[in-house]
Amino acid sequence: MAVHAHPDDESSKGAATTARYAAEGVEVLVVTCTGGERGDVLNPSFEVPEGHEFDSVEGRRAVRRLEMADAAAALGVRQTWLGFVDSGLPEGDPLPPLPDGCFALQPLEEASAPLVELVRRFRPHVMTTYDPSGGYPHPDHIKCHEVAYEAYHAAGDASRYVTDGGAEPWTPRKLYYNHGFSMERLRAVHEAMQGAGLESPFGDWIESRAAREIPEREATTRVHAADYFDRRDAALVAHASQIDPEGFFFAVPRDIEADVWPTEEFELADARVPTELPEDDLFAGLREEGR
Template identity: 60%
Template structure:
């Protein structure tokens, strides 16, 4: 780990996504003095209340968008990170066969140049050395997750191009882009088997039975962050409308998780700096603190 204060940007679709994907890594880097910024693409306006204890809460029912904004602020404080809203409207999760069209004006229905331009402006403002986002499947096939992936990859390229989005600020070359691999098959199987080994009921049993052809990713980085599981859990609890404190996320004993899977995994997607062979233990490995000259950023 370098002694320089470096910058990492994590691009997420909805408030609460940041707390279930890469939160331990972000809390660790923030605690070590680096700047970490979450960009949330939508306000989660079309999200349901997933915590049964709050199903009839009048404040939430009256103002779900405002409530989720306050949840996000509390989660960011728990992780010690910075946060910005990209400003788009939740697309919702279409249901049916055939699927209905996306709501007009929603994030995934906006023109790509609009959504990419908004993220390019934020990249050029914050100037991250490293970005993280979802893989090409969105982590799971929610239209906002897939769009978040697409704009993150496009912004990684466009932010360094002086001819792209000139109104969005001076060009900045992000040096590495990673996909989050939080919900890997390996992780789920390791925790499942450890739960059974302690003669505990695994929350993953049903998922394993119906997983089908769940795509297997190839992580290239493992960031040890078990010391920051408490901050991650506080951030999850902050999203009270979405996370049941007695539910899935909290059914694994934390000492078992720290023993079996004390890290979070990422897959390197793009890099403008040399990357060593083997599994990385630091997403900032190899970055140039002062940034790259534009001629160094060329493909």
């Protein structure tokens, strides 16, 4: 079970890994906490699908649901919605208040309850989500971490989140945090592109003071997923309102990426089975148990 904040997050964070496991026969469920209703258009070539509009919260939700369905099909995974409304990314100084009723403002137990029920029904052995920072300071990403962390720890406790007719308690075995574009990865790809005589998109960022001051979290688990980069790319392109097919995500030639950095990284946050670090499999320790 991969828990994400918005449609498109599942395609930019751990996507090739989910595609690999799905192709290998693992049942993979992507949970999307919000509808992405307040996401701006980030693709200059985006055209609103015929019969739709993108100027209202409802219109954006509908379009992004179409995009999400195409992305899930590209990855070969199941997907469901938690049902909350995008909080938007506040900008300015001081920051404006978040919109009433948005995901980030929901009390923790109210926001976690539907995910706890999903965990109990789907019965995942492994869950993935974001680290406590959210990966970047979007309020929905931080809330997504809080909700997934709560559900991981609470779903197996029969005394918590009790509902009439609810599913039986279920205890997931492992919790991971996604690692996106680590500085180690960016530097390796940057140097490889320079070595190939190509212009790297990461040079200014790597040399910036802001980049040097970002603390690096430890990657404990590296899953080889280069064979599924094409599925990841297809899923990214499916989010046409958000992903520019000529933009950042596609700036590195795939042969260079596969040669220099063929893995996706995760951080083991909790394990209820014995496992040895580093790992190369999210199911390490579970396969030995025959699960």
